[in-house]
Amino acid sequence: MHIYKLTGRNVEVTDALRDYVETKLTRLDRFNGQVTDARVTLTVRDVRDASRRNRVEVQLNVPNGIIRAEEHHADMYAAIDKAGDVLERQLRKFKTKIMRHRHDAQPDDAAPPAPASGDDVSEFTPEIVRQKRFDLRPMTAEDAVTQMEALGHDFYVFRNMDTEGCAVVYRRRDGNYGLIEPSV
Secondary structure: OEEEEEEEEOOOOOOOHHHHHHHHHHHHHHHHHHHHHHHEEEEOOOOHHHHHHEEEEEEEOOOOOOEEEEEOOOOHHHHHHHHHHHHHHHHHHHHHHHHHHHHHHHOOOOOOOOOOOOOOOOOOOOOOOOOOOOOOOEEHHHHHHHHHHOOOOEEEEEEEEEOOOOEEEOOOOOOEEEEEEEOO
């Protein structure tokens, strides 16, 4: 992985830190076909709990989504290690999901033939099997995308802070995001 952006908040990104992050990210090269780019943010915070002082946030852009890890530790290098381990597990799971999807999409010769039009087949009638109610919190479209990804959903309904109206963000097949808003 050669395309990444490394930033530091309240910490100077030294050559040693940059080299360490690059070394950890190269472990993910075996998933090179999936990862398009990465953003790494190293933050040192003034908090009471020393084990949460250093925070590492990594966002990997992959086709059809984002893989993200956030880890805290008293030592910045240990936080980088933990984030790398989390990303490796998530990428392995992502790759398995893709391979399973490709396998399931292949035609199966052993599948039973479709019933002829004259056979007695009951028609499918869609029905609502679950209802959900929630508060529409005002937020930006970017915040809604972050919430959607954090929840692992394909869409997210929210109240747009800019327009004060109801809106929906969704993940497109090309890996980008879409925004749906009613016209006024």
